[in-house]
Amino acid sequence: MRLQEFWSRLDRQFGAMRAQSVARDHVFSTLGGRTAVDAIDAGLPVRKVWLAICEVYEVPPKER
Numbered sequence: 001m002r003l004q005e006f007w008s009r010l011d012r013q014f015g016a017m018r019a020q021s022v023a024r025d026h027v028f029s030t031l032g033g034r035t036a037v038d039a040i041d042a043g044l045p046v047r048k049v050w051l052a053i054c055e056v057y058e059v060p061p062k063e064r
Helices: 003-014 016-025 036-041 046-056
Strands: none
Touching: 003 016, 003 046, 016 036, 036 046
16 A cells, blocks of 8 residues: 555545544554554655554455
C-alpha cells in the first residue's frame, strides 16, 4: 500500500477532519505506542499501520 492510498482510505473511512485526528492523535499499542504518523515516519509498513487502525476502529473486513 502506498502512502497516498493510505490517506485516501483514511479520508473515505473517517472523513477528512477525523482522519487527521485518527492518524496524528490516537496512540496505537500495536504500533509500539506510536501514532499512525509516527509509526510511518519510523519506517513501519503503511499496510501494517492501516490494519492497526482498522482493528481498533472495527473497520469492516471488506473495507480493509
